[in-house]
Amino acid sequence: MATVTRRRNTGQITGESIVIEAAWLYYHDGMNQTEIASHLGVSRATVVNYLQEAKERGFIRISLAPKAFTTHRLAEEMRERFGLAAVYVVPDGTGTEEDALLRVARGAAEWLPSLLEPGDKLGVSWGRTVYEMAEAMPQVQTDRITVSQLVGSMATPYGFTAEICSAHLAQRLGAKLINLHAPAVLSDPELATRLRAEPIIRDQIDALSHCNKAIFAAGSCDHSSHIVSSGLASHSDLDWYIKRGATGVLCGRFIDAAGRFIPGELDDRMIGVELDKLQGLDMGLLVSVGADKVRPMLAAIAGGYVTHVVTSVATAKGMLAAG
Template sequence: MTEPFDKSQRHGIFDRMDQPATLHGPSRGTPKPPPEFDDVVTWAAWLYYVDELTQAAVAARLGVSRASIANYLQEARRSGRVTIRVDSAAVARTALSKALAKRFALVAATVVPALPDHPAEQRIGAAGARVLADVLDPGDIIGVAWGRTILAAARATEASRIPDLTIVQVSGSSASSADFSPELCTTLLANQLGARCVNLHAPAVLSSRDLRDRLLAEPSLERQFALIRSATKVMFGVGELGRKSTFAESDMLDPVALRQIQSEGRAKAVIIGRLIDAAGAPVPCPIDDGIVGISLADLKSVPFRLCLAGGPAKRDAILAALNGGYATHLVTDSDTAAALLEAN
């Protein structure tokens, strides 16, 4: 075998962590390779990288010490018999993730590939489900908002059982017939995680502040909002204000009032029914006095805040949310990540 081989062509990104810290020469002399291999270095490299034997197994096959195998593998890489290639697209996404985290003071950002002509919600939701699953602890109280991406995350969550886990709905229920309602997102996620589910049995918007205040004074809702304010983690999306946006389809705001807000141009995003400007500051809205749900201040007090959002139409909305410091963790797509960085 005279041509160098590239294991990454077969297995993609890889890393082998079981190599010893120190290297020593062969302890029993150099073994004779089979005829298909030009030398023992190539033989050892083939067994390790292609046949995927452990260093101990390769050492047993060749009749030498494991330290000798480490020497052979080091020589295989040094001489070019083995090349290790990290996928450039993965490197680029990792760079985008780090740049986003640094620019917007995030704990972490996750960037999924952007696929032309394919909505980003499903892939962002699936990635968000994995991010959330990795950080869940017994006793957690998880606040859940609503929207297409949040629903995708709930559906993508793998079934598991974590002790004393509570999933709580952080926004009242919408009268809309849309299939991404708050109660559905919360219930699906709770079912997947085997968690206690606490739905918020109240409208998302009431007709007046007085009616809202009287409703929230009910003991059952007081207890529920105390639970919401005790959340250790929250998963939410960011909406824009277009005609086909999730916010428009939710029927929370009268279409005439929504068009007026759009024409004024001050509001750039909506987070759980609350409007914000480009800097992330609240923007007054006709429904503010009647909203039943977590406030922006209470949202920012949750220690772990996972924002799932992406797509070209949402760049300015996500930028506003990040500028306002509403997220500690972000999951988005690569095109949106690049656009967010270019905007700043």
């Protein structure tokens, strides 16, 4: 399905207007390129250029109905095997791992509006996939949605800090935003305790317990993962959790293969959602892709945090083979 905004001139159609006219005739009136060329008095090749320009300039937004991705065989097999409410599986297509991540993020952005209802309180985690999902989200009109930042802020060389993920998503949804105005991790447990008790931070953390829906990614326990490169955990922290069975990371917290929370010293210094607040929600939307995410995703599902999944064909097949 494509949408295009039409603007008409009373005189000769030129410049931007002819690009919009060509797009309208093609996507709304169902004319083929030859017919449009005849109608506009240009060559067919020119019409092709007009349609490409319309896409590049954002005059056209093409989307596919979520049903196409949630009802085919692989999605249904995932749903049944893991006891999920629904699964959205994006084709692998061609390209790099980066391309796969962007496709999955776009799929999540296409699907999310249909999963929201008036009055929902939506918790949003952080990470590259969540950030790209927020960036791909079209501007939509929602009713009384509140977006809450699930994990505190962090100094990171990347553009996908937690506050940017939640703020951008809230803006695209036209939602109220509750940011968590505190670092994700502090150096001193006592300082973290005092900061949690500050009225403004206390109220923001309390809002997290009222979220009925959440979006998050599953992080790996590799030393190259974002949990380390963002400064949330050190290499020695990671080794400590791995020795105790850590299989994945969810909202900065470590979980084992069964999805059980692994408490540790790092948690005493963290400010963010506690994992038990993510269990039993109306929707726990897990958005992840890649072979290294298979085990963390399975762990998150096993722990009861997940009701909905967006992933790629290759990752879905990997999960079914491993699960």
